[in-house]
Amino acid sequence: MPTDSRFNRLPVSEKGLVSICIEGQTITALEGESVAAAVLQAGVRPSRTTPVTDSGRAPFCMMGVCFDCLMEIDGKPNTQACMTEVRDGMVVNIQRGARQVLGDDL
Amino acid sequence: MNSNQFDLAIIGAGPAGMSAASTAAKQGLKVLLLDEQPRPGGQIYRNIGSPALKDRQILGPDYYYGEKLLTAFSGAGVTYLHGATVWEVTTDNILYVSVKGESRRFEFNKLLIATGAQERPSPFPGWTLPGVMTCGAAQILLKTSGLTPPGPIVIAGSGPLLLLISCQLIRAGIKIDAILDTTPGKNYRSALPEFLGALKGWRFVLKGMRMLSEIRKAGIQQLSGVTGLSADQDESGNLSAVTYYDNKGHQQTLSCSSLLVHQGVIPNSQLTRSLGLAHVWDEVQKCWKPELNKWGQSSHPDILVAGDSAGIGGALAAELQGKLAVFEIVRQRDAGSATSGNNEIEQEKAIQELQQQLVIRPFLDRLYSPAEEFMSPPDETIVCRCEEVTAGEIRSLANDGCRGPNQTKAFCRAGMGPCQGRQCGTTVSSLLASELKASPAQVGYYNIRAPIKPLTLGELATIGNADSNC
Numbered sequence: 001m002p003t004d005s006r007f008n009r010l011p012v013s014e015k016g017l018v019s020i021c022i023e024g025q026t027i028t029a030l031e032g033e034s035v036a037a038a039v040l041q042a043g044v045r046p047s048r049t050t051p052v053t054d055s056g057r058a059p060f061c062m063m064g065v066c067f068d069c070l071m072e073i074d075g076k077p078n079t080q081a082c083m084t085e086v087r088d089g090m091v092v093n094i095q096r097g098a099r100q101v102l103g104d105d106l
Numbered sequence: 107m108n109s110n111q112f113d114l115a116i117i118g119a120g121p122a123g124m125s126a127a128s129t130a131a132k133q134g135l136k137v138l139l140l141d142e143q144p145r146p147g148g149q150i151y152r153n154i155g156s157p158a159l160k161d162r163q164i165l166g167p168d169y170y171y172g173e174k175l176l177t178a179f180s181g182a183g184v185t186y187l188h189g190a191t192v193w194e195v196t197t198d199n200i201l202y203v204s205v206k207g208e209s210r211r212f213e214f215n216k217l218l219i220a221t222g223a224q225e226r227p228s229p230f231p232g233w234t235l236p237g238v239m240t241c242g243a244a245q246i247l248l249k250t251s252g253l254t255p256p257g258p259i260v261i262a263g264s265g266p267l268l269l270l271i272s273c274q275l276i277r278a279g280i281k282i283d284a285i286l287d288t289t290p291g292k293n294y295r296s297a298l299p300e301f302l303g304a305l306k307g308w309r310f311v312l313k314g315m316r317m318l319s320e321i322r323k324a325g326i327q328q329l330s331g332v333t334g335l336s337a338d339q340d341e342s343g344n345l346s347a348v349t350y351y352d353n354k355g356h357q358q359t360l361s362c363s364s365l366l367v368h369q370g371v372i373p374n375s376q377l378t379r380s381l382g383l384a385h386v387w388d389e390v391q392k393c394w395k396p397e398l399n400k401w402g403q404s405s406h407p408d409i410l411v412a413g414d415s416a417g418i419g420g421a422l423a424a425e426l427q428g429k430l431a432v433f434e435i436v437r438q439r440d441a442g443s444a445t446s447g448n449n450e451i452e453q454e455k456a457i458q459e460l461q462q463q464l465v466i467r468p469f470l471d472r473l474y475s476p477a478e479e480f481m482s483p484p485d486e487t488i489v490c491r492c493e494e495v496t497a498g499e500i501r502s503l504a505n506d507g508c509r510g511p512n513q514t515k516a517f518c519r520a521g522m523g524p525c526q527g528r529q530c531g532t533t534v535s536s537l538l539a540s541e542l543k544a545s546p547a548q549v550g551y552y553n554i555r556a557p558i559k560p561l562t563l564g565e566l567a568t569i570g571n572a573d574s575n576c
Contacts, residue, residue: 004256005237005344005363010278011160012252030251032144032156037251045344046236052494056343058236060491062243063149064142065224065374067524067560068234068491078524078560085144 006043018088029086036062036069036082039092047071047081051098070095111213112138112185114435115201117192117377118220120148121172121421122413124179126218126428131182133436133449138212139179140190140203146179147172148222149242150421158252164277165248168421175425194556195381199408202569204561209569216408216435220428221374223414226393227529228263228369228480229487229497232337237345241271241368254280255364260348262286262335263368265474269317271366276324284360285321286332286350288369290477297473304469307462329353333479337365369476372532373415379554381406387547390471391418392481393532394551400457401434402427410434418471423463426456481536489537490530492523500534504541510550511535524560527552 016031022042029038036059039047046056048070059069062082069081073092077099081092114130116123119141127139147154151172162170179186187205194202201212225240232238241261247253254275259282261272268285275282304311321328331353338359340346349359372393375385384397384405395417402410410431413424433453440448483489485498495518503514511527511534514520520534521527527534535546542549557566 007247007253007255008280010164010248010252010254012158013156013160015156015158030158032153033158033251037247037253040247041251041253043256050494055234055494056236057234057491058239060234060239060243061225062239062246063224065525065528066491070524083142 004043005045007037007040009041018086018090020086020088020090020092022092023094031086033086034062034082035071035073035084035086035090035092038086039069039071039081044094046094048095049097054097110211112136112215114138114216114218114432115140115212115214116218116220117141117195117201118148118222118413118415119143119146119179119186119188120150120220120222120413120424121175122220122222122415122424122428122431123148123218124175124428125425126220126412126432127184127186128175128178128182129429129432130435131184133432135432135435137182137184138214139184139186140192140201141186141188142191144189146176146186146188148421149246151175152246152249158250159248160252161278164274166274166277169249172421191559192377193559193561195377197381197406202556204559204565207562207565207568209561209565211569214408216410218402218428218431218435219377219404219409219411219415220413220424221377221415222424223371223418224374224528225267226369226372226476226480227489227531227533228367228476229483229489229530229533230335230337230367230480231484231487232339232345233367234488234491235337235339235343235345237363238337238365238367241267241366242371244366245271245274248274248278254278255366257281257364258283258360258362259364259366260284260286260360260362261366261368262288262332262348262350264289264476265368265370266314266317266470267371268368269314269321271368272326273317273320276320276326282324282326283362284327284329286335286348287328287330288332288335288477288480289330289474291331291353293473293475296475297469300469300472304466307466310466310470333477335479369480370474371414371418373417374528375415376526376528376554376558378404378411378415379551380556380558381409383409383411385551387545388417389545390468390475392476392536393418394546400430402431403434419460419464419467423460426460426463429456430460481533482540483533489533490518490520490523492525492529493519493521495520495530497533497537500537501541504538508538509542511538511552512550514538515552521552526554526558526560
């Protein structure tokens, strides 16, 4: 039975590193990579649940087409993780179902 | 001309967009290039300015070829905005784009749409499970992050990219547990008459044969004629296995943690559709594409399309099409003046090179035409990933009298989620066509309207104060 869902890092060129917090877990990501990549490396699966049936999803297309990588990034819900670059100190959480309408950032 | 007005606006910084931008700048045009990604390259040359992998063998020379395009584009003096999501283009030559949460408005004389391709939505039961991702997505992760999927890995589907990602993972030393080839046996027969023509593009044929031999040498279990693909889940709702029928009709199950799927690529037609440009259904490539003349001129006099968004031709064809579109724009500008005709020799050369690039397509398009089960999947399959609408629901709406995708959309919301039909459009059209015994051309496609990407009201509201900055 497969258990480990973490993506593995091959040897990479010299790049800066940033520290981000995903679902309470602090991980090191490469400067310039997407939040979705960092989430896959951290093995967070699923990364969102759907508004319709609450089923789990994870990044699928990695190019901004499918919207299955929606996450809550720095408090902003429904953000495409594959289109957002990591930033030091970023806080990323699973998008659970539909976003709440808050009134301050419609 | 103020800072928000451009001779030429280009959308998309892939091979077509980059080559068009540098060609146009050389011709003295004031160029704006908008791209949604953080760095230029498109998907094929994604991250080419700062490739993640140390070992250049893994992605191979075809990827690093993009460095040449990037260098030419970087020194061309083009206004380039990255992280720029175009959400509306109007037919009176105005475009709206969101950059870092703020909206901006630009005016253009000519527009070149070079928005590339997306992977063909290839629905099968379980394709929404975490752990299933496209082959293109796996390749993007290699290019941007040097990441590889966790094993056991199964790769399933059909098409050149499926072979390429397999070879790239092999070169990276990653174990692939199985390759399930869903290419229907009948495709080999329909592609055969095109093989002689394909030999004129012998470099491509050779490349394909090298990839096949690389996969064989790696000793990977490779199964052809696979049907009835479905992904199974564990108790936490994640991918646990893939089930399929082998070419003898026996049902098999393979345990896996990653399932990479692919059924070819189709033009990204969201923007061309939202503009109401004429589109045609390509029965061989099984996709919609805008109706264009040989320079890429659309049904709108000021809008041209180049690269895969004009119809699938690959990266090298895209580069040439970008150039040709600019030559046409310059020809129109200079028509009647003494300077006209300066580019004729270069133009003729580009046309010949383009023909050479496209010579393999009739063979590839027939060989890798998707199996019927992905165009018209089993009833229980989710076709609209956003609104979780199944193939069975679409079929039953057809039986209730729905005659097109805009009617089914109104009844069941398929196509109304955040992806705006990108992941279900071709499937819904194909399903309805097959139920109604019509062609997708008769059934039609969703009406695509602005904003073509989800936009917050906050982003929309900034439009008033964005006119002065560029």
